[in-house]
Amino acid sequence: MEIDDDVCGSRDLTMESLITEDEIISQQRNPTQASFIIQADRLQSSYEALAAEREQLEARLTNLSTEKDQLQQSYNSLTTDRDQFNASFNNVKTEKERLQATYDTLKRESDQLKTSYNNMQRNLEEVQTSRNNLTTSRDQLQTRYSTLQREKDELNVNFNNLKTQKDQLQASYNTLKQEGDQLKTNYDDVQRNLQGVQTSRNNLAASKDQLQTRYSALQREKDELQTLFRQLHGNYSSLTRNKDELQRSCETLSISQNHLQIGYNSLWKEKEQLKTSYKTLHKENEQLQTNYNSLVRVKDELQKSIDKVKRRACPTGWQKFDTGCYFASTSKKNWTSSRQECIDMGADLVVIDSQDEQVFVKDMLTSGQNAWIGLTDSLTEGTWMWVDGTPVTTTYWQPGQPNSFNGNQDCGEILPRSAGVGEWNDDGCFAEQNWICEN
Ligand SMILES: [Ca+2]
Ligand SMILES: [Ca+2]
Ligand SMILES: [Ca+2]
Structure with missing residues (x-):
């Protein structure tokens, strides 16, 4: 036991004096009390069963409340996530519809451009065909022109020959005229020959004029063909440029279409x-x-059970507080035996969960009486646990406590003589004290 602890100073019994009292109580028992003890045992059994049921319901209520709170939190979190998800989904849907509309517009434009391109391609092929036909015609005309040129040259040569012959004939005529007087008889013949030559010369001059006219016409046709060829060549270059631009536009549109298709997918x-x-x-x-x-x-079912338990009356000698029944011993035992007494009655040493309960338990004790409560650090020194396995959160330790005096104080007791809500002290578990059970 703690010697210099001011708590110990309040104890009015020593271990030796307690043993003496127990022996006195045992000696006072007599056989006539047997029937009363049997009845008391039956009542005790019923009481223990009810207490055990109540304890299970309490534990179940606590677990279910915790699970309910966790599920409520998860449910709230999921609802928020779901709302955010819905909003995102609607945004994406709107964006998708806008892209779909843009995609449809681009597709229509692409189809129109493709149609225009095909029409241009056909026009280009037709122009190409016309150009080839014109080139062929030009080559034929060129050949024909060359042939006519050669014929004209030949006719020129013939004309020159004839002219030379005419000059020679003129010379003969002059000679003959000079010999006219002498050759009077041949004059008429020469005169007729001269007229024939004159006719031939006129015929040749007419042929030359016709050739000249035909040559001029061919020259004009050639000029017109050259002008037409230059216009066609200009049109062909313009069409080639348009075709290249259309080709590039088509390729750009094709790439854009592929990107849109990928984005759409x-x-x-x-x-x-x-x-x-x-x-x-x-x-x-x-x-x-x-x-x-x-x-x-x-x-709801648990609440009904709790209400039922709250309405339940405590056994004789026990006091009611909230849903529980509390028993303050009149005898004294060490902490382990005190706990066993509670367990034997279907209860356990009190677990103080609230300040109201702390005040209620303190008020159960008479002045100068200490009592064991369900508090111990015997498993791990310095780590205080309630007997139902729950950790100790709110505490009411006396100033300077727990001090584990002499390294041998592992059990908790409540001190009623303190002011206010009462205080706790750690004491040696072997000390014999009153105790408080809770059911
Ligand atoms: Ca309690
Ligand atoms: Ca200790
Ligand atoms: Ca102490």
Whole structure:
């Protein structure tokens, strides 16, 4: 026992004096009390059964309340996530519809451009065909022109020959005229020959004029063909440039279309994934709702059980507080035996969960009386635990306590003589004291 602890100073009995009292009590018992003890044992058994039932219900209530709170938190969190998800899904859907509209517009423009391109391609082929036909005609005309040129040259040579012959004939005529007087008889013949030559010369001059006219016409045709060829060549270059530009536009549009197709496919996949996630969340939400409804039902049943337990009266010698019944011993034992006494009555040493309970337990004791409560650090020195396994959170230690005096104080007691709500001290577990049971 603690010697210099001011708590110990209040004890009015020593271990030796307690043993003497127990022996005196034992000696006072006599056989006539047997029937009373049997009845008391039966009542005790009923009481223990009810107490055990109540303890199980309490433990179940605590666990279910904790689970309910956790589920409520999860449910709230999931609802928030689901709302955010819905908003994101709607945004993506709107964006997808806008992209779809843009994609449809671009597709229509692409189809129109493709049609225009095909028409231009056909026009280009027709122009190419016309150009080839014109080139062929030009080559034929060129050949014909060369032939005519050669014929003209030959006719020129013939004309020159004839002219030379005419000059020679003129010379002969002059000679003959000089010999006219002498050759009077041949004059008429020469005169006729001269007229024939004159006719031939006129015929040749007419042929030359016709050739000259034909040559001029051919020259004009050639000039017109050259002008037409230059215009066609200009049109062909313009068409080639237009075709190249259209080719580049078509390639750009094709790349844009591929990008849009990839973006559209990606958006479609994301939409499907979002739809799947939404369905999963919806199922989970329904499952949570079902669980929540079950928990509400269980909670209502538990509340009914609690109300029933609250209405339940405590056995004789026990005092009622909230849902529990409390027993303050009149005898004294060490902490372990005190706890065993409580367990034998279907209870355990008191576990103080609130300040109201602390005040109630303190008020159960008479002045100068200490009592064991269900508090110990015997498993791990310095780590105080309640006997029901719950950790100690709110404490009412006397200033300077717990001090584990002499390294041998592992059990908790309540001190009623303190002012206010009462205080705790750690004492040697072997010390014999009153105790408080809670059921
Ligand atoms: Ca309690
Ligand atoms: Ca200790
Ligand atoms: Ca102490």
